[in-house]
Amino acid sequence: MTSDDTQIRDVVTARVSAMRTGDAAGLVSGYAPDAVTFDLAPPLRNVGASATKLRNWFAGFDGPVDYEVRDLDVSISGDLAFTHSLNRMSAIPHGAPTGFELWFRSTLGLRKLDGSWTIVHEHNSTPFYMDGSLRAALDLKP
Amino acid sequence: MTSDDTQIRDVVTARVSAMRTGDAAGLVSGYAPDAVTFDLAPPLRNVGASATKLRNWFAGFDGPVDYEVRDLDVSISGDLAFTHSLNRMSAIPHGAPTGFELWFRSTLGLRKLDGSWTIVHEHNSTPFYMDGSLRAALDLKP
Numbered sequence: 001m002t003s004d005d006t007q008i009r010d011v012v013t014a015r016v017s018a019m020r021t022g023d024a025a026g027l028v029s030g031y032a033p034d035a036v037t038f039d040l041a042p043p044l045r046n047v048g049a050s051a052t053k054l055r056n057w058f059a060g061f062d063g064p065v066d067y068e069v070r071d072l073d074v075s076i077s078g079d080l081a082f083t084h085s086l087n088r089m090s091a092i093p094h095g096a097p098t099g100f101e102l103w104f105r106s107t108l109g110l111r112k113l114d115g116s117w118t119i120v121h122e123h124n125s126t127p128f129y130m131d132g133s134l135r136a137a138l139d140l141k142p
Numbered sequence: 143m144t145s146d147d148t149q150i151r152d153v154v155t156a157r158v159s160a161m162r163t164g165d166a167a168g169l170v171s172g173y174a175p176d177a178v179t180f181d182l183a184p185p186l187r188n189v190g191a192s193a194t195k196l197r198n199w200f201a202g203f204d205g206p207v208d209y210e211v212r213d214l215d216v217s218i219s220g221d222l223a224f225t226h227s228l229n230r231m232s233a234i235p236h237g238a239p240t241g242f243e244l245w246f247r248s249t250l251g252l253r254k255l256d257g258s259w260t261i262v263h264e265h266n267s268t269p270f271y272m273d274g275s276l277r278a279a280l281d282l283k284p
Contacts, residue, residue, distance in 0.1 A: 005265075018277070030156055036215065036226055038226070038247040038267065038269070039258060039271060040268060040270065040272075041191070041269050041270070041271075041272050042151075042260055042269045042271065042279045042282055043269070043282060044228055044245060044246075044247055044268075044269065044279075044282045044283075044284060045213075045228060045247065045284070065266075071187075073178065073251070075222055075251060075253070075262065075263075076222065076224030077219045077221055078219035078220045078221035079219055080217055080218065080220075080222055080223070080224075081222070082218030082222075082224045082251045082263065084178055084180070084251070084263055084265065086186055103186060105180040105186055105187065105265060105267070106185075107249050107251070107263065107265045109217060109226070109249070111217070115276045120217065121215075121217075121224065121249065123226070123247060123249045123265050123267065124179065125265065125267030125268070125269070126182050126186075126267070126270060127180070127181060127182060127184045127185070127186065127267070128182065128183070128268065128270065128278035129183075129184065130182075130183050133277075134277050134278050134280060135270075135275075135276050135277055135278065136270035136276050136277065136278055137184045137186075138276060140185060140186045141186075142186060142187070
C-alpha cells in the first residue's frame with residue numbers, strides 16, 4: 001500500500017498536471033465542498049472551489065499555464081496533513097504583449113476522507129513591499 | 143485535562159496578548175527553531191523566528207500594536223494540527239501622521255512537542271489586486 005506521504009505528493013503532482021492541461025474539473029475534485037481557501041486575488045477568503053470560475057480563469061490565457069512546485073514539505077498525523085511549498089506559475093494573459101512568471105507560497109491542509117486525501121484548506125500568496133508602493137512582491141525567486 | 147482544541151486556542155490567545163504588549167521573547171518561544179514562515183513582507187520564506195527582528199519591528203511603532211483573531215478554525219489529529227483565521231492588526235508607524243489597520247489571512251501548522259503545541263509553519267498574507275496596480279489588497283474586511 002502506498003504511504004500517506006506518497007499519496008499526498010501524488011495529489012500535488014496531479015494538481016500540477018491539471019494546471020498544465022487546464023483541467024478545471026480535475027482540480028475542483030480535489031477540494032472538500034467546504035474547503036476554506038485564501039487565494040492570490042481578493043476576496044480575503046473563499047469557501048469551496050468552482051469549476052466554472054477556474055474554466056473562465058484558464059480561458060483568460062493564450063496557450064497553457066506552466067506550473068511547478070518546489071521544496072514540498074509534508075506533515076502527517078493520522079487522517080490530517082498539511083504541506084507547504086514554493087510554486088511557480090507562468091502564462092500569457094489573453095491579448096497581453098508578453099507573459100508573466102510568478103513565484104508564490106502555497107500551504108495546503110488535507111483530510112483523508114473515504115480513503116482519499118482531500119484539500120480542506122488552501123492558502124496561496126505573495127508577500128508585499130512595505131515601502132510606499134505597497135505592491136505585491138512578484139519578482140521574488142526561491 | 144485541557145483538550146487539544148482548547149490548548150491550541152490558548153496558544154493563539156497568548157499570541158494576541160504578546161502582540162499587544164510587544165512581548166517579542168514570548169512570541170518567539172512559540173515557534174520551533176526550524177519553523178518555515180511565509181510572512182506579510184519579503185522574502186518569500188523564512189526559517190525560525192528572531193526576537194531581535196521582532197523587537198526592532200515593535201520599536202518601529204508609536205504606542206502598542208492592536209491585534210485581533212477572527213473565525214479561528216482548528217483541525218487536529220494526534221500531535222498535528224493546523225488553524226486558519228482572519229487577523230486584524232493596527233499600529234502607528236514611528237513618525238507617520240496616521241496609523242494603519244490591516245486585515246490579513248493567517249494559517250498556522252502546529253506539532254505537539256514535549257506536551258506543548260508548537261508552531262512549525264506559519265503563513266500570513268494579503269491578496270493583491272490583479273489590475274494594473276498589482277497592489278496588496280490592504281483595504282479588505284471580513
